[in-house]
Amino acid sequence: MTANRREFLKRMAAAWTGASFAALAGCGDDQQPVSQAILDDPGVTWSKAPCRFCGTGCGVMVGVRDGKVVAVAGDQQNPVNLGLLCVKGYHLPGILYGEDRLAMPVIRENGDERESPMEEALDYVADRFKQIVDEHGKESIAVYGSGQWTIQDGYAASKWMRAGVGNNNVEANARLCMASAVTGFLTTFGKDEPMGCYDDFEQGDVFVFWGNNMAEMHPVLFSRILARKKSVPAVQLVDIGTRRTRTTEASDHYLEFEPNSDLAIANAIAREIIEQGWVNEDFVSKHCLFKKASEDIGYGLRDEGAKQNPMANEQIGFEEYRRFVSKYTPEYASEISGVPASQIRDLAKLYGDPRQKVVSLWCMGMNQHTRGTWINNLVYNLHLLTGKISQPGNGPFSLTGQPSACGTVREVGTLTQALPAGRRVDNPEHRAYAAKIWDVPVESLAPKPSMHTMAMFRNLATGKLKGVLIQVTNPMVTLPDLNWFKEGIAKHKPFIVVSDVYPTPTTEVADVVLPAAMWVEREGCFGNSERRTQQWNQLVDPPGEALPDSTITVEIARRMGHGKLFPWEGEEALARGLYEEYREFTIGVGKDVALYDDLKRARGLRWPVVDGVETRWRYAEGSDPYVPAGAEFAFYGNHSLGDRAVIWQRPYQEPPESPDDEYPFWLATGRVLEHWHTGSMTRRVPQLHQAQPKAYVEINQEDARTMGLSDGASVKLVSRRGELTLDARVGGRGEPPTGRVFVPFFDESLLANVLTLDAHCPISKQPDYKKCAVRLEKV
């Protein structure tokens, strides 16, 4: 290399590195504004908003010109992403402007279909709901919403149904994605949501991915981990998966496991931690206790008989727990899982070594699981036994899929059993508190949980539930064993009202379709995976007669005589009013969300926010204002257990359906980077559609060879429930091992869920989309 070239390269190195400084400038400092300049064009105004897509909650600067969104840029001031987005985030402008955007309500009645002005459509919906309630009682209608609801949308829906109509038929699609994470948190810690925050990514030494493809599903967070590894090459990434993915390619170690055997692997690591003397005895003796519970709990199948109550439990001692877990030797776990015992030992060593800060990460692999609650408990066990929790870079991190499954569904409480801020409908004190804030007689609040999502849809499909309002979600693509539900609904014809932004298979079965305002077409708040509540203002008008989902709900409620519950006039007053009333519930119970005006100014704030200061690590003295001085740690969600976290004894069990001679392949379903969920938004963006135009089935190269299938060949998948013909994808970005296939669910014309099984974790009620049995037939 010549001296000139050498000098040229050094100049480039300096220039590049200097330029990257801007990306780090906003690091972790909400209070000090960096000049927020995107483009010197007075015709374009730029405003902050969180991304519409995943649970990462990246900050976006939205460019508006002439009343339209024309561009976005990464928000360099937002500590979540420091100016970086992923391909979906960069294509946000496109999601608002698909040609077939819904703008006018549609009413389908007596075989006829007509467009209708919004006022009339709302009158019609309210009349029909009133009729149904008069005829069949107040338990006969329901609302089914979403982890993509804003906080305001969820609060309005929950208040309407509980304080207005008087039932607990309030559910959301987060039941299908995060319920096991919730019950995992509640059974271990007594309170929901992670104790760590994204700051952990810059501090951890070992990052373990338990069955999640973080490179595609939380790409911006994954980039933070990659940056961490680049600056400290000793950092290790461990991918525990059932198939190779882009996450595997970036990882240092890969443990490929037999589906469901994660239960055995986690137990084996706990066993090693104990037997090798790596238990943090001080931490365990001061801050933990041990429990066991019923084990014959079934799989939530439709035709299943009675099973033991999965929540019935008793406290045990360390010795009994140790005896239980001692049979999970690495060899035993290896027999079950197919993972070499040496790999299990090596991973256990990383958990056990006090010098290694370990962050465990997971999402759908552990949550969409018929033992989802158990596997969440088991990973917490590893962090509790070693005391690696609630410290920077050291702790378990349950990643959330949707942008506001945390902020709305879990925190506002839009699940049947919940009241805002972690309260329960079946707790008389909690009901009394809600009745006070809502100014309704406490007797009018239904005292028991009524139906979880799968029960709700089973009731719709069998005629027991007569009407439902569905918002911001697409169950006619996402329900497992889809055909059973479609047929039942077609037969019993419940009254279905859907508000959405584009035509979908769900709007197809609706009696009334109401056009909804989307993202920055309305004001709102989301809450992301790290407890950061973020607010955005309305930046552009929605099309035609479209309204925000919360306004639609409130207008229906008013017409049904529940107007007193919503005393705010105008969109801005409504957005602020709903948030501020919800906020009252959160104060003083460890879920304190920030003042609305503080959210407007900041790039979000992580609750509990006390005296304007956010909390980074919960349950740790000095970081969490709820932990008293001298306590070191306090898991105050378990106050009745002495502020101790629970280490649960949970066994390995087999899943309800495994491959056999007739159906010899495992089927897993999931997402891809380019598409969000059922694709209704992202497929309408040309660059994203063209990147992944249609669904396919990933097949192992050897299996493909054996069957004589090449990349792109047609193959039919058949399960006990349905069949689906797909193009084979061989040698793509993901590869399952032999005997397994993977199908993404973004394609409404190739419905993966006609194959899947309606089974769920009996504790969380969350279905398992990752495991059922299929056979492959060459077409």
Add this chain to the structure above:
Amino acid sequence: MRAACVVPALLLAVSCGGGSDLALYDPGALTSRAQLLDARRETRAYDGAPPVIPHEVDARGRQNCNSCHTPGATDNPARVGPPRSHPAWGDCRQCHVEQLARDRFTGSNLDALWWPASGSRLYSSAPPTIPHALQNRQLCEVCHIGEQAPLALRASHGPRDNCTQCHVGGTR
């Protein structure tokens, strides 16, 4: 306003070791700025969006994008790999995606933001202002200086060390 799905006749069918019929355009061959900017618009949703990958890539494994797309990656000007205009993030394909199809799921009414072709000048020989955003584009030399820069965008004067001493704008 240009519709997003018009395919300009200027795209050349140059392939990058894959024989793909999704064409790659050769910015070196486009001498007019207007042509170059038209061709650029075909590969992105709006100005500021990450361009799509206009050539085939190996779906498997971690392709080393850097081997062609780092400034100074090669001394050979015949290897046309637009250098990265932003610092190295960890995962190229988190933002830049291949295109496996040419059709549409639905039409799009996106009114995309396109930067003006050139900045303004106070008088005819004044240094033009910067007409584009600087986020992810702080390295002027990558597009504007030296042999790596497309002819149509190459600076009329030799490399100087501090572009923004004379060229202002881009961001306030």
Add this chain to the structure above:
Amino acid sequence: MPISGVLLQCDPERIAAAVQGVVARTRCEIRERRENALVVVTDTATLDADRAEVEALSTIEGVLAAHVVFSNIEDLT
């Protein structure tokens, strides 16, 4: 011989110490100095030495984190 551009995030109160620490290393040059960061270019003989240099930079007093932003290894044999 690898040439790398390394961004050192520094504690503004201890940046002087950070500068001393970098200057003491013969394979590093400070190319830019800001209130809470240093832009450093390294020029080492092997990939291992390059890695070791970055590790060493990250441990200098006053340095919070070292981020490798640019790396050229074209003349490694």
